[in-house]
Amino acid sequence: MLTGTDLRRALLIGLWFMFLTFPLLAIKVNPIEQTVTWRWANMLWVGGATTVIALACRFLQARQAARQERIRLGLEPPPATWNFALLREPRFALPLLGATAVFLLAFPALFSSYQVNIMITALMYVVLGLGLNIVVGVAGLLDLGYVAFYAVGAYAYGLLHLHFDWGFWTVLPIGGLLGALFGLLLGFPVLRLRGDYLAIVTLGFGEIIRLILENWSEFSQGPSGIANIARPGFFGFELSMEESLVYLYYLMIGMALFTVFVVNRLQNSRIGRAWFALREDEIACQAMGIDKTRTKLTAFALGATWAGMAGVFFAAKTTFINPASFTFLESAIILCIVVLGGMGSIVGVIAGALLLILLPEYLRAVAEYRMLVFGAILVVMMILRPQGLVAPMRQTYTPPR
Amino acid sequence: MEYFIELFFSGLTRGSIYALIALGYTMVYGIIGLINFAHGEMYMIGAFTALIVSTVLSIYGLPLLAILILTGLAAAVWTAAYGFTVERLAYRPLRRAPRLSPLISAIGMSIFLQNYVLLAQTSDFLPFPALIPDFAFMEPYAAMIGSTDLAILVVSTLILLLLTLLIKYTRTGKAMRATAQDQKMAFLVGIDVDRIISLTFVIGSALAAIGGLLIASHIGQINFAIGFLAGIKAFTAAVLGGIGSIPGAVLGSFILGLTEAFATGYVSSDYEDVFAFSLLVLILIFRPSGLLGKAAVDKV
Numbered sequence: 050m051l052t053g054t055d056l057r058r059a060l061l062i063g064l065w066f067m068f069l070t071f072p073l074l075a076i077k078v079n080p081i082e083q084t085v086t087w088r089w090a091n092m093l094w095v096g097g098a099t100t101v102i103a104l105a106c107r108f109l110q111a112r113q114a115a116r117q118e119r120i121r122l123g124l125e126p127p128p129a130t131w132n133f134a135l136l137r138e139p140r141f142a143l144p145l146l147g148a149t150a151v152f153l154l155a156f157p158a159l160f161s162s163y164q165v166n167i168m169i170t171a172l173m174y175v176v177l178g179l180g181l182n183i184v185v186g187v188a189g190l191l192d193l194g195y196v197a198f199y200a201v202g203a204y205a206y207g208l209l210h211l212h213f214d215w216g217f218w219t220v221l222p223i224g225g226l227l228g229a230l231f232g233l234l235l236g237f238p239v240l241r242l243r244g245d246y247l248a249i250v251t252l253g254f255g256e257i258i259r260l261i262l263e264n265w266s267e268f269s270q271g272p273s274g275i276a277n278i279a280r281p282g283f284f285g286f287e288l289s290m291e292e293s294l295v296y297l298y299y300l301m302i303g304m305a306l307f308t309v310f311v312v313n314r315l316q317n318s319r320i321g322r323a324w325f326a327l328r329e330d331e332i333a334c335q336a337m338g339i340d341k342t343r344t345k346l347t348a349f350a351l352g353a354t355w356a357g358m359a360g361v362f363f364a365a366k367t368t369f370i371n372p373a374s375f376t377f378l379e380s381a382i383i384l385c386i387v388v389l390g391g392m393g394s395i396v397g398v399i400a401g402a403l404l405l406i407l408l409p410e411y412l413r414a415v416a417e418y419r420m421l422v423f424g425a426i427l428v429v430m431m432i433l434r435p436q437g438l439v440a441p442m443r444q445t446y447t448p449p450r
Numbered sequence: 451m452e453y454f455i456e457l458f459f460s461g462l463t464r465g466s467i468y469a470l471i472a473l474g475y476t477m478v479y480g481i482i483g484l485i486n487f488a489h490g491e492m493y494m495i496g497a498f499t500a501l502i503v504s505t506v507l508s509i510y511g512l513p514l515l516a517i518l519i520l521t522g523l524a525a526a527v528w529t530a531a532y533g534f535t536v537e538r539l540a541y542r543p544l545r546r547a548p549r550l551s552p553l554i555s556a557i558g559m560s561i562f563l564q565n566y567v568l569l570a571q572t573s574d575f576l577p578f579p580a581l582i583p584d585f586a587f588m589e590p591y592a593a594m595i596g597s598t599d600l601a602i603l604v605v606s607t608l609i610l611l612l613l614t615l616l617i618k619y620t621r622t623g624k625a626m627r628a629t630a631q632d633q634k635m636a637f638l639v640g641i642d643v644d645r646i647i648s649l650t651f652v653i654g655s656a657l658a659a660i661g662g663l664l665i666a667s668h669i670g671q672i673n674f675a676i677g678f679l680a681g682i683k684a685f686t687a688a689v690l691g692g693i694g695s696i697p698g699a700v701l702g703s704f705i706l707g708l709t710e711a712f713a714t715g716y717v718s719s720d721y722e723d724v725f726a727f728s729l730l731v732l733i734l735i736f737r738p739s740g741l742l743g744k745a746a747v748d749k750v
Contacts, residue, residue: 078505427558
């Protein structure tokens with residue numbers, strides 16, 4: 050299947066990448082002591098790996114083309130498509146849901162508190178991903194400053210606790226409301242902007258919030274952050290460190306379920322359909338009589354609400370917050386979750402969050418390469434599978450015959 | 451008065467560096483309508499390549515002038531190669547995809563390149579050698595304008611001039627302008643559009659690399675994350691001047707450089723970056739077409 054030309058091309062690609070990565074990968078200098086370390090092995094690795102990858106791509110392409118040709122000629126039946134709709138049938142769905150529920154409920158009893166901690170983080174990202182999914186996946190507004198609302202929630206709890214000694218349960222709805230308010234604040238001025246400009250403005254907004262938190266020390270205590278934030282209370286009982294972690298875990302499960310429920314209901318509501326319409330075609334959407342302003346603003350506000358509440362949870366979990374937790378990279382991770390999972394798909398976003406947060410925790414060897422892989426995922430998904438791992442299912446109406 | 455002149459020149463220096471980076475944004479946007487989010491990383495890769503090459507050469511004991519020229523060449527060539535490869539891998543397959551896809555791909559590429567340099571080199575700040583010597587004839591004016599500032603101004607003005615000549619008077623330049631105006635039509639009259647787009651990335655990246663080399667030897671230290679902020683600021687400059695317009699990018703860069711220099715000099719340096727971001731947000735909201743740009747009209 051592979052011809053000599055393919056082999057030559059692959060070798061050329063390997064050589065090109067060896068040239069490309071030569072100064073940065075093969076040489077390491079120490080400008081202070083004026084010494085050079087040559088790392089030729091790296092260069093060979095890059096050359097070999099890219100050649101193999103290029104060959105593999107070429108091979109897969111050729112095989113795919115051959116199969117398509119056979120299907121076209123009727124020599125081979127078309128492949129059976131794996132259908133997620135099967136999972137919706139009660140005989141599969143019920144046992145699966147039951148097993149997941151039992152596993153999640155028994156989790157703190159089965160695993161150490163370290164694992165519980167990681168799971169809480171993953172669930173937090175599920176909530177964040179679902180929130181951003183409203184804005185990016187459903188309404189099609191690329192928001193690169195989502196972490197700003199997360200910061201708003203976290204600082205709302207941190208500051209209100211510090212100054213007024215307000216508790217977790219009081220601040221949770223306030224955090225959500227503040228998030229929504231900031232969402233509106235960002236939403237109003239950017240209503241007129243097109244996709245890519247919108248992305249840059251939201252990025253600027255996110256950075257402005259972080260820089261203000263960092264520099265306005267009288268308000269936010271600057272880079273040193275706020276410490277000793279209280280964990281959520283349990284009807285006035287004193288909880289040990291471990292117990293409060295387990296308690297937080299169950300709260301987080303509740304929060305995630307609540308989010309899934311609301312987001313699911315929203316997507317099939319009038320406003321949800323308006324969001325989908327807005328994503329597909331703004332002009333056609335307006336022509337159908339949908340109020341574009343209101344639709345965009347609700348998307349920003351409702352998306353930001355979840356980030357605000359997740360922020361309160363974050364502050365309660367770590368008991369310490371500072372601006373360094375709310376950089377652009379955090380926004381990029383959440384975006385990566387939504388893109389990997391499938392923009393607009395709830396199941397996809399949950400899977401994406403669990404994959405991206407849990408995998409690096411358990412594969413310590415690759416943890417170092419985490420952000421490198423996240424960047425690559427964004428590129429590769431856009432090229433190979435823009436609809437994400439789990440493509441969203443649109444409800445369709447089949448008229449009775 | 452002397453302080454004012456000092457600030458003025460430091461603003462010009464900043465502006466000319468922003469211009470070198472902003473041109474890459476504006477040229478790419480002009481031709482394929484993509485905000486090349488990874489362009490700031492080109493500047494960072496240029497600075498790193500320059501650091502590596504100059505250190506190796508200085509260990510072999512070459513004279514300063516030879517080091518400077520070879521380093522500039524190496525940085526430009528390798529960064530151009532990165533620009534070319536990024537376009538081929540991350541943007542070309544997405545040319546017909548929905549608008550947001552190439553942008554997300556560009557963000558991914560930016561994160562990838564940052565972490566690639568972080569892993570391949572180091573996360574620490576590295577000292578960058580002063581490649582540009584102190585000129586003796588500049589001594590009387592040293593309080594107002596340093597030798598590096600002068601060199602940066604001269605070099606970037608020369609490069610901007612060359613680029614203008616290239617775009618205005620050569621066949622390639624004409625092809626680039628044609629592609630920017632109407633890609634399909636340019637293709638129909640026999641212009642190799644793919645080659646022109648690659649060339650745009652190559653030129654833009656090489657300019658960013660020169661910018662990276664100059665500013666790194668001016669500031670004296672680099673790390674893997676410097677591309678993000680520089681990229682955003684250059685993008686602000688490009689948008690301020692009107693994205694897609696080459697004179698606009700230069701004008702916007704000088705305005706941004708001067709305002710930043712005066713604002714940090716006379717007001718406060720705490721909110722230097724907030725200032726640039728706020729400017730960006732304000733322009734995009736109130737005049738997205740910039741000073742010299744044409745307003746985009748959506749056709750149905």
